[in-house]
Each structure stands twice: as structure tokens, then as C-alpha cells.
Amino acid sequence: MGLIFGIIVGLFILVLLVIAHELGHAIVARRNGVVVEEFGVGFPPRALKRKLKNGTLLSLNWLPLGGFVKLQGEHDAADKKGDYGAASFWQKTKILLAGVVINWLLAALILTGLALVGLPKILSNQFTIPSDTTIVSQPVEIGSITKGYPAEKAGIKVGDKIILFADQDIETSGQLIELSKQNKGKVVEVVYSRNGVKYSTNVKLRDNVDSGFFGAGLGQRELLKTTWSSPIVGVATTAQFSWLTIESLGQLLGDLASGLISQFSPNPNIREKASQDIKAVGDNVAGPIGILGTIFPAAQQAGPTQLLFLTAIISLSLAVMNILPIPALDGGRWFTMAIFKLFKKKLTKEREEKIQTIGFSILMILVVLVTIADVTKLF
16 A cells, blocks of 8 residues: 555656646746647546637646647747747747746745755755754664664664664664664664654664674754745755756766766776776666656655655756756757757758757657666666
């Protein structure tokens, strides 16, 4: 039941974020005189349809993997009244980038709300306004379990929160590590919380200094709570994460390019390192399955704070990815349009379709490759 719930919540989050993105395009298009022919939830085949009063066809489709908006005269060369192509350069810019702005603002809104109730601190230099920030440490949590060690034998699982250890209240992971050293080889009582329910168990600790006494990786989340500064923190944190996402993408692309070039080196050591760099790129890239694989466990195990935080990060990632100058994405379409306008060349329907088709094909190949990598990681 937990897995089914996780899948439903995960799909709902992804669809919601994509629908918000497409809704941005639709709203700005209509406000700039472009006819919105269809707004689809999910992808065809079509399940239900309804004509709205404004003339837009609202469709509900069977594949729950996002959504789409269809504009009249979507080619840049279209020139009839109500066509997207008939809009000015500035109007097209607003239409193309509206989805990016919506996703970015949605991330900022979520992070602003979390700043009021508790924003996860994941960066050492995460933006705060010290005079209006309180740091709240959450209970020490089990991040990993070593097979065959005391924690596993006692039935403790990943995600459990340690409350008492050897009759001591646990406030930090360092404190638990020190207590396990002091009680090595002894039987201690461990009180922990799982899904809000407290449990107690006796654990016989190991006495081998080199191998660890308890056998669990520990983590402790910190939350940042603010009051009046929450909107500032929400927007600034979104900007900070945006820059980090762009930096990470740049690093990944740089490593990939360097690795591919080094594959042709006559030096076997360089080729070996290049192979490791390329593998590292694959390990750090996630596609649709990888994203779902992150959301599903979060929906099953994490609380609303972690789930909302993850939603904000994915929304932010959608904004950053869509603004990149890759044909078939919003940023790519704008970049193509801008280049042709800059050089005062006509962007014909045939030329635009060719550019977007090539870009879309490359994008789909990358998606397939990343998806294969995601499936490989799962198994």
C-alpha cells in the first residue's frame, strides 16, 4: 500500500509541476492575443475532452506524464491573426519563457512557506538572515545500515530516529558515536521512532575498534525557521539553488566532454581516468525514472516538509533545464528565434521544423540513454 501511495503522490507532483509550466505558456499566450487551441493534461491517447467558453479545448489524456499546450500557428513564420508566429519578438519571448518563470516562482513560493515552518539546511553557506533565523536540529536519523552488524540484528531500519541510547537522550550524531565507543561490547537499550511510533530494543554492541560498534550511518537534519524574512529567504535560496544547478550542469558537461576527448589519448592511464569520469557523469545524472525513484521513497518515508522541499527542487530543475539553449526546449526555441532575428534571416516553417526535429531527436536519445542508466542503477 505504501508503494502504491508513493507512486500516486510522485506522479501527481510531476504532473502538477508540468501542468503549472504549460499553464504559464497558455495564460501569457492568451494575454498577448495568441489563440490557445488545446490545453492537455497528460499525453494522448485522449480520454476526455471539453470545449471551454473561451474556445480552448481542455483534454484529459491517458498517459499521466505531464501535459501540453497547443497554440494556433505555432511556427515562427505563421502570420494569421491569433497565430503565435504573428506575435512580436517580445511577445514570443514572454510566451516561451512563461513556463520557466512559473516553475521558478513556484519553487520560490514553496521555499518561502518552508522558511516559516522549517526549511531544510542542506548547504553549509545556505542563505539566511541571521537576526531572523533559528536553527532547529531534528533527531538523529539512521541513514544506512551495515549488513550483519548490531543495528541490523536489532531490527533497526533506515529512516528510524534515535531518541535514547544507553539511557541517554540523543541530541547529536556525535553524541551517539561517543556513547557507542564508551559501551563497546555491552548490551544497551535503544529507543527509536519509526513513522511517529516509539520502539525499544536491546543491542549488543561490537567491541572491534576498527569495524564500528553499532553498524549504522547517522545523519541529522537541520531546519531554518524565519518570520518576517521568509519571502527574502525563499527567493534568495531559490536563486542560490538555481546557480548551483547551473554550475553542476556545467561541471557535468565539462567532465563528459573531457572524458570523451581523453578516450582518444594514447596513454592508457588517461583513457582509464576518462572512463571513470564518464561513469561518474552517468552516476550523477537522473532521468524520469531516476526522478520518480527519488520521489516515490520520499512520498512513502519522508514527512511533508521533505516532500515539499523535493517538489521545490524539481520545479526549480525544470525551470533551469527549460531555459537552456537546447532545440525543442523553451530556451532552445527562443535561442533559434533570436539568432535568426539577429542575422535578419527568415525562419521558415520547414527550417524551424528541421532544427526542432534534430534537437528533439538528440534530446530523446539522451533521455533514453539516461533512462537506461536509471534502470541499471535500480538493479
